[in-house]
Amino acid sequence: MDQNMKRLPYGINDFEAVIEQNQYYVDKTMYLPLLENQPSNIFFIRPRRFGKSIFLSMLHAYYDCSKKEKFQTLFGDLWVGKHPTPLQGKYQILHLDFSYVGGGIEKLEENFNMYLRVKLDGFMRVYQEFYLADFKERFFKSDSGTEKLALLQDETATKNLPLYLIIDEYDNFTNTVLNEQGENVYWAITHADGFYRDVFKKFKGMFERIFITGVSPVTLDDVTSGFNIGWHISTKPEFNQMLGFSMEEVRKMFAYYKEVGGIPAASDIEAMIDEMKPWYDNYCFSEDALHTQSKVFNSDMVIYYLRNYIDRGEAPKQMIDPNTMTDYNKMKKLLQLDKLDGDRKGVIRTIAETGQIVTTLEETFPASRLTNPQTFTSLLFYYGMLTIKGTFGDMMILGIPNNNVR
Structure with missing residues (x-):
């Protein structure tokens, strides 16, 4: 086995860690120019365990002005390393993941505000060189997440500093509220003066670009009726294979691990793919891609299968990754x-x-x-x-x- 064999990034959502720690990365950077040609506010839905978080982590690393000097290290061997776009390294990035917002309904607004406050303070520490000392003092003194947003909006508009907002799991806690507390409580936070709707109103116009992901369009419709939601690209054919793995990507990955001795030399890659297909494949998210593209594999499941093959030289005895049972239990509650x-x-x-x-x-x-x-x-x-x-x-x-x- 090749000592420099790339490790499998099972359960890893940090793009920089994957690249810097010599882990295998399925290159999705060729989608960056396609995304830049879309409207500035993008909304993209995929099921759980399709690689949303690591894709957002890659977006963050690519557009972040504080990581501009690391471009060659992180992207040099990837498609976009040879084809950089004009927006590379242009933005200050606010990256939110609402799966970290939880707690009982009586504490939800407080927890949301605390999360927003912590993330905005982290944002200011990263980009502090762009801001004057008296502004930073006012910013850090504020204990309100929405007030910090308002302060930041005014200051960046004055200084003409471009901002990029990335939101992962945008609907995580609202789905839980809808399921466990019912529609009235859900309505209270997503409509009129509800705190969640209020923060989305502040996002509008503040960020030059926005990329939002989640697992359903329900909350989007409720909190963004003031937004133009024409930027929903989930069913566009050019983005059908942007998350998950295509047949070609799976074949290339397996060929790599066979070449470096990660899986036995006698392994039949096509037979392995045929074994996986009935369990992990056959996703199509766009009607127009139905007959022009290969179907999409659940990326988490493919890595689970391959990890077993590397460890044991054979397919897993249990074809369903036990870690996904949590996801299906969540789904059962939501449904x-x-x-x-x-x-x-x-x-x-x-x-x-x-x-x-x-x-x-x-x-x-x-x-x-x-x-x-x-x-x-x-x-x-x-x-x-x-x-x-x-x-x-x-x-x-x-x-x-x-x-x-x-």
């Missing part, structure tokens, strides 16, 4: 299978019996429409429980993608 009305139970029954359902795919919808059976099938699609299998007239055929989901 409230025990509280479904007759129409939605009928949807589940149809899918269970036939493996698919004919429906229309809705790009965005408010929480108030989740009881609508058509909206419910779209929610199942965004959660990764269904995928695009074909078309029926102007309708979509959504089906169970693989054994893992089944």
Whole structure:
């Protein structure tokens, strides 16, 4: 086995750590110019464990003005290293992950404010050279996250400093509230003067570019009705394979590990892929990519399988990664299978019996429409429980993608 063999980044979400610690990175940097050609405010949904967090970490490293000097180290061997864009290293980045906001409903606003405050203080420490001492003193003295945002907005506008906002898991705690506290409590934080809606209002106009990810479009519709949400790119064909692994990427990864002795020389890569396909593959997120691109693998599952092969020289005995059971339990709570009305139970029954359902795919919808059976099938699609299998007239055929989901 080659001593310099790249380690598998199982469960690692830090792009810089992956590159600097000689871990295998599936290059997604060729999507950067495509993203720059989209409107400035981008919203992108994918199911859990499709590599959203490491993709955002890569975006952060690429656009961050404080990491400009590390460009060659981090990106020199990747596609964008040979094709840098004009926006590389241009921005101060505020990178938020709302999965860190939790606690009981009575403490939710306080916890959200505390998280925002901590992240903004961290932001100011990174970029302090751009700000005068008296401003920094006022900024750090404030104990309100939204006040810090307002201060930052005024100062960066005055100084013409470009900001980039990245939000991971934007809908994490709101989904939990919707499920556990009901629609009234959810409505209170996402509408009118609700604190979550209020902070989104402040984001608008403050950042030159915004990239938001999550697992469903529900909260987006509720908190951003003042936003123009035409930047939802989740079902555009050019971004179908931006997250997850394509067949070509899987084949290249396996060939690498065979070449460096990570997997036995006698291993049949095509047989390994054939073994994985029924369990981890067959995702398609764009109707227009249905017949022009290979299907997408769940990236977490592929790495889980390959790690077993490297450790033991054979496929895992349990094809489903036990770590994903937490995700499916979360999903089960979100879907409230025990509280479904007759129409939605009928949807589940149809899918269970036939493996698919004919429906229309809705790009965005408010929480108030989740009881609508058509909206419910779209929610199942965004959660990764269904995928695009074909078309029926102007309708979509959504089906169970693989054994893992089944």
